[in-house]
Amino acid sequence: MHDGTVTSLFSADARAFLPSAIRALAPLLNDPSVLSFAAGVPNAETFPARALGEAAERVLASMPARALQYDVTRGFLPLRERIAERTARRGLSGDATDTILTTGSQQGLDLLSRVLLDPGDVVLVEVPTYVGALATFAARRARPVGVRRNEDGLDLEHLTEVVTRLRAEGSIVKALYTIPNFQNPSGLSMNGPAKDRLALAAEELSLFVLEDDPYGELSFGDAGAYDATPLASRSPSSVAYLGSFSKTLAAGFRVGWIQGPPVLLARLELGKQSMDLCSSTFTAAILESYLAHEDYDAHIDGLRDFYRGRKETLLGAMAAHFPPSLSWTDPKGGLFTWVTLPEGLDARTLLPKCVAETRTAYVPGESFVVEGDGRRFLRMTFAKESPPNLVEGARRLGAFFRGEIG
Amino acid sequence: MHDGTVTSLFSADARAFLPSAIRALAPLLNDPSVLSFAAGVPNAETFPARALGEAAERVLASMPARALQYDVTRGFLPLRERIAERTARRGLSGDATDTILTTGSQQGLDLLSRVLLDPGDVVLVEVPTYVGALATFAARRARPVGVRRNEDGLDLEHLTEVVTRLRAEGSIVKALYTIPNFQNPSGLSMNGPAKDRLALAAEELSLFVLEDDPYGELSFGDAGAYDATPLASRSPSSVAYLGSFSKTLAAGFRVGWIQGPPVLLARLELGKQSMDLCSSTFTAAILESYLAHEDYDAHIDGLRDFYRGRKETLLGAMAAHFPPSLSWTDPKGGLFTWVTLPEGLDARTLLPKCVAETRTAYVPGESFVVEGDGRRFLRMTFAKESPPNLVEGARRLGAFFRGEIG
Numbered sequence: 001m002h003d004g005t006v007t008s009l010f011s012a013d014a015r016a017f018l019p020s021a022i023r024a025l026a027p028l029l030n031d032p033s034v035l036s037f038a039a040g041v042p043n044a045e046t047f048p049a050r051a052l053g054e055a056a057e058r059v060l061a062s063m064p065a066r067a068l069q070y071d072v073t074r075g076f077l078p079l080r081e082r083i084a085e086r087t088a089r090r091g092l093s094g095d096a097t098d099t100i101l102t103t104g105s106q107q108g109l110d111l112l113s114r115v116l117l118d119p120g121d122v123v124l125v126e127v128p129t130y131v132g133a134l135a136t137f138a139a140r141r142a143r144p145v146g147v148r149r150n151e152d153g154l155d156l157e158h159l160t161e162v163v164t165r166l167r168a169e170g171s172i173v174k175a176l177y178t179i180p181n182f183q184n185p186s187g188l189s190m191n192g193p194a195k196d197r198l199a200l201a202a203e204e205l206s207l208f209v210l211e212d213d214p215y216g217e218l219s220f221g222d223a224g225a226y227d228a229t230p231l232a233s234r235s236p237s238s239v240a241y242l243g244s245f246s247k248t249l250a251a252g253f254r255v256g257w258i259q260g261p262p263v264l265l266a267r268l269e270l271g272k273q274s275m276d277l278c279s280s281t282f283t284a285a286i287l288e289s290y291l292a293h294e295d296y297d298a299h300i301d302g303l304r305d306f307y308r309g310r311k312e313t314l315l316g317a318m319a320a321h322f323p324p325s326l327s328w329t330d331p332k333g334g335l336f337t338w339v340t341l342p343e344g345l346d347a348r349t350l351l352p353k354c355v356a357e358t359r360t361a362y363v364p365g366e367s368f369v370v371e372g373d374g375r376r377f378l379r380m381t382f383a384k385e386s387p388p389n390l391v392e393g394a395r396r397l398g399a400f401f402r403g404e405i406g
Numbered sequence: 407m408h409d410g411t412v413t414s415l416f417s418a419d420a421r422a423f424l425p426s427a428i429r430a431l432a433p434l435l436n437d438p439s440v441l442s443f444a445a446g447v448p449n450a451e452t453f454p455a456r457a458l459g460e461a462a463e464r465v466l467a468s469m470p471a472r473a474l475q476y477d478v479t480r481g482f483l484p485l486r487e488r489i490a491e492r493t494a495r496r497g498l499s500g501d502a503t504d505t506i507l508t509t510g511s512q513q514g515l516d517l518l519s520r521v522l523l524d525p526g527d528v529v530l531v532e533v534p535t536y537v538g539a540l541a542t543f544a545a546r547r548a549r550p551v552g553v554r555r556n557e558d559g560l561d562l563e564h565l566t567e568v569v570t571r572l573r574a575e576g577s578i579v580k581a582l583y584t585i586p587n588f589q590n591p592s593g594l595s596m597n598g599p600a601k602d603r604l605a606l607a608a609e610e611l612s613l614f615v616l617e618d619d620p621y622g623e624l625s626f627g628d629a630g631a632y633d634a635t636p637l638a639s640r641s642p643s644s645v646a647y648l649g650s651f652s653k654t655l656a657a658g659f660r661v662g663w664i665q666g667p668p669v670l671l672a673r674l675e676l677g678k679q680s681m682d683l684c685s686s687t688f689t690a691a692i693l694e695s696y697l698a699h700e701d702y703d704a705h706i707d708g709l710r711d712f713y714r715g716r717k718e719t720l721l722g723a724m725a726a727h728f729p730p731s732l733s734w735t736d737p738k739g740g741l742f743t744w745v746t747l748p749e750g751l752d753a754r755t756l757l758p759k760c761v762a763e764t765r766t767a768y769v770p771g772e773s774f775v776v777e778g779d780g781r782r783f784l785r786m787t788f789a790k791e792s793p794p795n796l797v798e799g800a801r802r803l804g805a806f807f808r809g810e811i812g
Contacts (some may be wrong), residue, residue, distance in 0.1 A: 005612070006667055007641075010521060010522065010673060011520065011546075013520055014521040014673050014677060019676060020435055020679055041476050044475040047471070047475075049466050049471075049474060053462065053463060056459065056463075060458070064453070065451060066658075068450055068452070068455060068656040068657065068658045070447050071658065072427075103509055103660075103682040103686070106683045107682040112419065114419055115417060115419075116415050118419075132683065135679060139677065140417075224673060238407040242459040250470075251475050252474045252477065253686060253688055254682065254686045254687075261407070264412055267413075267416060270420075273429070274538070274544070274545040276508075276510055277538065280509070280686050281658030282689060283688060305811045
């Protein structure tokens with residue numbers, strides 16, 4: 001067949017697939033001589049490779065046939081039990097049955113989108129929000145509509161106004177997608193009362209909530225200083241909680257999960273069966289063995305120290321070197337800070353020049369922003385570069401933006 | 407929210423999800439005291455656990471950060487290179503770029519369905535066909551239409567007739583789904599000339615072909631005795647080839663792949679990005695290291711001996727114990743034989759009685775059959791039970807059916 005014949009076969013969904021703006025920048029960003037604030041990934045040096053290797057050995061010694069075989073669709077039960085125990089400590093009420101393993105939480109988002117969203121359905125998203133979720137919603141031809149997020153949490157007046165208007169127009173508003181803790185890309189968080197208020201508002205508006213929480217355990221504060229309890233602990237019957245080991249143990253294992261009400265889980269299970277039968281038994285069994293034999297909490301504490309140190313280094317250097325007309329968020333956890341440029345600068349059009357002149361890269365914010373002008377924003381991560389490189393990169397970027405402001 | 411409120415949110419696709427008839431039988435089939443011809447899975451004892459463990463060690467010693475990190479969406483390049491080298495020996499022309507790793511070939515089917523099928527589109531399937539593919543097509547609300555399969559291959563007259571009729575009715579016939587080699591569930595195969603004829607017919611009818619080949623290397627014959635070259639080697643521009651390591655190395659690793667024309671691969675990549683970013687880097691890297699250090703061909707030869715031996719044992723016992731009014735296929739490879747009961751017997755309604763009376767289980771054929779009466783058929787695998795159990799199970803089943811025929 002000719003290429004044109006093949007493309008003529010593409011489904012309406014496939015025609016709506018959203019190319020990743022970030023992955024499109026890869027040639028610019030993956031040059032190893034470029035200092036990168038752009039990566040959207042954790043620092044792989046923080047992954048406990050040796051302990052995971054020992055866990056792999058234990059798994060293959062103790063249950064080779066099971067670990068190498070297909071599993072039930074909800075996934076390796078002993079890991080689901082550990083997940084449910086652990087999230088119970090954070091206020092979730094479900095048990096292992098109310099948990100389904102997914103190929104990272106990205107697959108969780110996709111699975112939830114397939115089960116909940118028809119073409120044209122509205123899914124409310126934060127402004128800004130995770131670009132990978134927008135790609136997933138686009139692949140369902142759902143309609144993302146933005147709700148403002150600020151330092152305190154979601155703007156609930158705006159939420160109510162948007163939902164009321166959309167419903168008056170006859171739109172079907174299916175769900176609200178939120179990352180309450182240490183959000184990607186903004187680095188913003190919701191404190192406990194903000195979560196209480198959001199849970200209440202969602203209930204009043206009859207909104208089902210997709211709560212994405214890949215960073216929830218990566219708080220920089222002392223235990224108790226920040227309330228990272230999930231929304232799902234407040235409204236278990238109307239929240240699907242998405243968790244992940246990708247930021248804490250091994251992104252390359254692709255192990256995430258969804259916890260939610262039983263009636264939803266049953267349908268997610270059917271959907272996942274048709275999607276891939278089950279996720280990897282082997283990587284799930286390794287994580288379970290890791291959790292059984294190692295001190296995961298101590299490991300998490302180490303990660304928090306690691307990322308807090310990097311964050312402080314970067315933000316300190318930004319304060320020293322960035323011009324005063326730029327502002328940025330001070331994240332309480334996670335991997336990102338969100339920078340606002342002065343009126344008139346466009347982060348995307350400046351990027352090629354910035355990389356060429358300074359050998360330093362960031363991610364333009366535009367593709368994270370579904371409504372309003374996203375051109376003044378950019379995302380920076382402190383996860384990848386060493387402390388000296390964080391300082392040097394901030395210095396270079398500061399000089400670059402100073403020059404652009406003129 | 408009440409359960410009813412949550413279910414009211416389900417998408418049209420989710421309402422069409424097809425519960426797996428086989429998984430629904432699990433309580434009956436998973437009783438360890440029941441001799442099972444029902445499992446649809448390879449024998450996990452054949453997986454090279456020790457060599458895979460050594461490969462895992464090598465991977466974690468040599469590239470921990472890479473193996474534990476996210477990968478590009480098409481997946482771990484060195485494995486794609488080995489796959490392309492290996493399939494080139496079987497006649498495929500694409501290289502690593504024309505290959506995308508998937509979470510088992512089930513995800514490959516799902517990905518292809520999302521890219522190619524709109525609700526209502528026709529996908530032609532063999533009668534009988536793999537029930538997991540039917541679940542995937544159902545989740546897209548596509549319309550599977552059956553084409554007869556016989557000892558020689560697909561019934562091409564029937565294929566032409568069906569396509570002509572459907573198109574005259576205004577239906578959109580998007581693709582043909584086929585398992586040419588050692589089919590699940592029928593155990594039937596197509597020899598070389600049958601594949602040549604099918605490739606030609608598909609071209610004449612402008613049918614894109616989804617070629618599912620999880621069993622292609624598990625031939626029971628001498629090398630050369632059966633032509634297992636893929637359809638994709640005959641029509642590379644109009645075939646998506648689905649391969650898998652699930653039957654040969656480790657189902658629980660969930661590593662499969664698609665090879666196909668570049669214009670399709672680019673769209674599959676976008677789709678997969680939104681679905682899970684990438685499949686597991688770690689399991690892909692382990693398989694690559696295994697292929698680099700071990701003699702995979704020798705391992706495959708061992709598998710062929712293993713399954714051939716089991717097949718001969720089972721079919722020998724069936725010939726000795728089954729009543730003459732039953733017939734079955736003699737597979738040239740793979741894991742299954744397909745049994746036809748005499749007129750009047752219904753494999754599904756008999757199953758509970760059979761399990762209760764004989765402690766022996768099979769899979770009723772009905773859910774593999776999209777058109778015509780599937781009640782007289784059942785699928786048996788020789789993959790799971792030991793040779794003495796295969797004989798004993800065949801003896802019990804033979805006595806049971808003899809009693810039912812009366």
